Amino acid sequence: MKGKTKILIIVVTVIITLLVVARLFVSVSSQGPKGGKNFGQIKNFVNVTVVGTKVKRGNIQKYITLSGDIRGISEAQVFADVPGKIAKVSVIEGQYVTKDQPLMYVDRSLVGYQYNLSPVRSPISGRVGSISVSEGQSISQSTPLALVVDDRIVEVQLLLPESYYTKIKKGSVAIVEVPSLNNEKIQGYVYSSDxxxxxxxxxLKVRVRVNNPNGKLISGMYVDVKIPIETALNTTYVPATSIREVENKTFVYVLSETNVNNEKLYNVSLRSVSTGVSDGDNISVSGVKEGEIVVSLGAEYLKDGIVVRAILQ
Structure with missing residues (x-):
């Protein structure tokens, strides 16, 4: 019996608390700005707060993001001229070598025959990317011994969808983002396309090249590459969240400051606009002027002709 009484007391307490909270909510909502003005005295006032952002002017670029692997613009597998055993390896991985520099030596001696050690030379200047053999190992002329990479300039080969073929221009700036380097962004350029x-x-293949003077980009490294496919220059633009669509027409809500009972409020007007290039965050528009304020957050609560509070960014 005591248990049932305790439960009943808890239920009654919760109901009373909810009624008090609801009463307070109705009381606050029925007041105007600052809670001291009568809501009914402010014509068309709606008790919501929106975020307003000024219309800006600048350049907007739309990008396509593709993924690929870093490679040196010149890479060479190293092979021996003669079969035999690796007598000596003279370099280490990561070491810079010049063209024709000996990388290792092969002993091609046979039973009853002695030969001088045969040098294995680098076919290009660059860094030793990898060494695939060790001293004492038997090799043939088809055994890959090492990889030398000229990585002062590196390249990313990307597969571009056919639909973007006409939108990629040689020499365009490309942004290379490297996940393994804490998403560091490095500027490159479109070198060529098939x-x-x-x-x-x-x-089709598109090649993006990046200067790599400090060697931080290494062959085989995975990267994401952003290439501009559309650009709007010196255009007015707004946050993409500002755009509203009604019956296949595009609008924004424009805010104009007004003073009501010593309160700074904002009139809301619905404005038809035409949209253009979007970079995902912002979108170019015509129909509004630089410096005007559009609603970037909270537009779903609005309609033309009302008065609201606003926080300006």
């Missing part, structure tokens, strides 16, 4: 489309994948 003029043949792969019929199986409906893509």
């Amino acid at each position: 003029i043949v489309i792969d019929r199986g994948t409906r893509t």
Whole structure:
């Protein structure tokens, strides 16, 4: 019996608390700004607060993001001229070497025959990317011994969808983002693109090059590359969240400051606009002027002709 009484007391307490909170909410909502003005005295006032952002002017670029692997613009597998055993390895991975510098030596001696050690030379200048053999190992002329990479300039080969073929321009700036370097962004450029489309994948190869003077980008490293495909120059733009669509027409809510009973409030007007290039965060528009204020957050609560509070960014 005591248990039932305790439960009943808890239920009654919760109901009373909810009634008090509801009463307070109704009381606050029925007041105007600052809680001291009568809501009914402010014509068309709606008790909501929106976020307003000024219309800006600048350049907006739309990008396509593709992924690929870093490689040196010049990479060379190293092979021996003669079969035998690796007698000596003279370099280490990561070491810079010049063209024709000996990397290792091969002993091609046979039973009853002695030969001088045969040097294995680097075919290009660059860094030793990898060494695939060790001293004492038997090799043939087809055994890969090492990889030398000229990585002062590196390249990313990307597969571009056919639909973007006409939008990629040689020399365009490309942003290379490297996940393994804490998403560091490095500027590169579009070096070239194929003029043949792969019929199986409906893509073509695009090559982006990046200067790599400190060698932080290494062959095989995975990267994401952003390439501009559309640009709007010196355009007015607004946050993409400002755009509203009604019956296939595009609008924004424009705020104009007004003073009501010594309160700074904002009139809301619905404005038709035309949209253009979007970078995902912002979008170019015509129909508004630089410096005007548009609603970037909270527009779903609005309609033309009302008065609201606003926080300006």
